[in-house]
Amino acid sequence: MNDKQTGSFYTPRLLVNYMVDYALNKAESPIKTVLEPSVGDGRFLDVLRKQPCEIDAIEIDLNKIKKLQGSKNDNLELICSNFIDYAMNTKQKYNLIIGNPPYISKKTLSESEREKSLTLIREFKLPDPIFQNLWVAFVLGALRVLEKENGAIFFVLPFEFLQVHYAERLRNFLEERFNFIEIITFKESVFTGIDQDVCLVYLTNKKNNEPIVSYKTVNNINEFRLIEQNRIERNKPLKKWSNAMLHENEIDLMMRLSNKYKNINDFGKTSPGIVTGANNFFILNNEEKKGLAANVNTVPIIQKGSSIPNLLLFTKEDENNLFNSERKSWMLNLSGINYDDFSVELKNYIEKGVGVGFHKRYKCSQRKRWFDVPIVSPGNVIFFKRYDRTPKLVVNKSGIYTTDITYNIKLLEQYDGDSFAFCFYNSLTLALCEYNGRFYGGGVGELVPSEFKSLAIPYKRIKNSNINKLDSMIRDNVPLQEIVNFVDSIVLADLHKEYLVTLQNIREKYLNRRLKTNI
Numbered sequence: 001m002n003d004k005q006t007g008s009f010y011t012p013r014l015l016v017n018y019m020v021d022y023a024l025n026k027a028e029s030p031i032k033t034v035l036e037p038s039v040g041d042g043r044f045l046d047v048l049r050k051q052p053c054e055i056d057a058i059e060i061d062l063n064k065i066k067k068l069q070g071s072k073n074d075n076l077e078l079i080c081s082n083f084i085d086y087a088m089n090t091k092q093k094y095n096l097i098i099g100n101p102p103y104i105s106k107k108t109l110s111e112s113e114r115e116k117s118l119t120l121i122r123e124f125k126l127p128d129p130i131f132q133n134l135w136v137a138f139v140l141g142a143l144r145v146l147e148k149e150n151g152a153i154f155f156v157l158p159f160e161f162l163q164v165h166y167a168e169r170l171r172n173f174l175e176e177r178f179n180f181i182e183i184i185t186f187k188e189s190v191f192t193g194i195d196q197d198v199c200l201v202y203l204t205n206k207k208n209n210e211p212i213v214s215y216k217t218v219n220n221i222n223e224f225r226l227i228e229q230n231r232i233e234r235n236k237p238l239k240k241w242s243n244a245m246l247h248e249n250e251i252d253l254m255m256r257l258s259n260k261y262k263n264i265n266d267f268g269k270t271s272p273g274i275v276t277g278a279n280n281f282f283i284l285n286n287e288e289k290k291g292l293a294a295n296v297n298t299v300p301i302i303q304k305g306s307s308i309p310n311l312l313l314f315t316k317e318d319e320n321n322l323f324n325s326e327r328k329s330w331m332l333n334l335s336g337i338n339y340d341d342f343s344v345e346l347k348n349y350i351e352k353g354v355g356v357g358f359h360k361r362y363k364c365s366q367r368k369r370w371f372d373v374p375i376v377s378p379g380n381v382i383f384f385k386r387y388d389r390t391p392k393l394v395v396n397k398s399g400i401y402t403t404d405i406t407y408n409i410k411l412l413e414q415y416d417g418d419s420f421a422f423c424f425y426n427s428l429t430l431a432l433c434e435y436n437g438r439f440y441g442g443g444v445g446e447l448v449p450s451e452f453k454s455l456a457i458p459y460k461r462i463k464n465s466n467i468n469k470l471d472s473m474i475r476d477n478v479p480l481q482e483i484v485n486f487v488d489s490i491v492l493a494d495l496h497k498e499y500l501v502t503l504q505n506i507r508e509k510y511l512n513r514r515l516k517t518n519i
């Protein structure tokens with residue numbers, strides 16, 4: 001098995017030292033029993049064994065266990081086992097469970113491995129979808145063998161744990177179980193050479209403690225210099241633990257203001273754009289479209305955010321510019337057309353698609369005719385669900401279709417699309433985008449539908465001259481802060497200046513974290 005299959009990225013020794021010291025210092029009573037659930041080359045043991053405690057070390061790979069046998073002593077037990085099996089069967093309980101569990105995607109695990117983890121997850125009455133990666137099962141396995149009164153779990157976990165949607169139930173569940181949760185994140189990468197952002201998560205129950213989530217950021221593993229520290233007591237359960245990087249009063253302000261305004265959900269119906277199942281096949285550029293005979297049935301479509309320039313109002317003229325570019329902007333729309341009426345070129349194209357196996361793709365295979373793509377009618381306003389620096393919301397003046405990279409909002413009659421889009425670019429809504437959303441490697445932000453729909457919009461009717469001015473500013477790539485200041489001056493004109501500054505600081509904090517830059 002290779003490193004990816006066994007999730008073997010060993011913890012840097014400096015971090016191991018820090019974690020062991022930290023766990024010893026935090027303990028309120030002496031630590032008598034310790035478990036390392038995925039011991040690898042034993043680097044946690046090297047530090048732990050200096051302590052007067054019993055240590056059990058688990059590892060699935062027999063060769064790794066054999067290598068460690070030589071250094072065995074009386075207070076160390078080496079156990080070759082799958083940790084999930086071990087956790088399900090042992091009666092032993094531990095004061096400290098410490099380590100760096102393997103990060104192995106559910107898809108890479110064998111069926112029987114997956115079933116084991118799911119059994120554990122169901123035992124805790126948690127839903128199956130939280131299991132996307134083996135580290136989730138390791139957290140729950142650790143919980144199962146943790147000493148109730150005097151026990152702590154301290155793991156290196158992927159940073160995504162703090163914010164991904166699928167782990168929200170797990171985070172809430174842990175918030176119910178533990179009254180002291182400490183998260184430590186790093187400004188600089190911990191692992192060199194691999195693209196894996198990590199954090200440390202310490203879970204315990206302290207005596208006489210009001211439940212808190214504490215969040216620390218340190219610079220790197222050479223110094224552990226504290227850059228920022230926050231404690232969240234009131235705003236719990238926190239939807240995302242990464243949001244604990246805000247001060248409690250910043251969250252209070254955002255929530256208070258957010259409650260004053262309507263959510264996107266109140267303005268109309270939001271639905272994702274068209275799911276083709278195979279964009280490469282169904283979405284064509286001019287050349288490809290011509291190749292299928294002049295009159296082939298297509299609808300105009302925006303495939304990617306990058307297909308269109310920065311703008312507020314997407315007009316007929318912008319649509320024409322898109323068509324005149326060599327970008328893919330036509331989607332085959334064959335529904336309701338008899339196969340016999342297809343041109344020879346189109347029939348050949350479809351055969352070619354079958355040759356490639358597009359018809360077997362999940363979405364395509366669910367259709368009566370695999371190439372009949374269900375159409376989602378366009379909304380008045382479109383939002384690109386993934387974004388780089390700034391979330392992008394556009395008024396769909398031309399009525400163009402979009403793929404599922406966007407959410408389409410069909411506004412209720414009483415709302416004006418141009419005003420709605422204008423009002424979106426205010427400090428509160430943009431800060432909420434960061435607070436509600438998550439980001440992926442490379443810093444790309446994303447909002448899932450429920451997170452998008454719950455964004456507050458301080459809506460008001462806006463004069464055309466201001467709408468046109470904002471459209472020009474966005475098209476001219478005016479710095480975002482100027483754009484936001486302009487919108488704030490109209491939309492949040494009543495808000496105290498101090499609050500505006502706080503909202504802007506919140507957004508900056510997230511951007512620094514997400515893009516790892518100083519804006």
Ligand SMILES: C[S@@+](CC[C@H](N)C(=O)[O-])C[C@H]1O[C@@H](n2cnc3c(N)ncnc32)[C@H](O)[C@@H]1O
Nearest residue numbers: 006008009010011038039040060082083100102
């Ligand atoms: C990320 S490495 C961590 C090693 C060590 N704890 C460290 O921090 O340097 C993960 C280790 O987990 C082991 N492993 C993978 N799946 C396992 C399982 N189901 N049970 C126990 N160990 C497992 C791998 O062989 C690998 O040695």
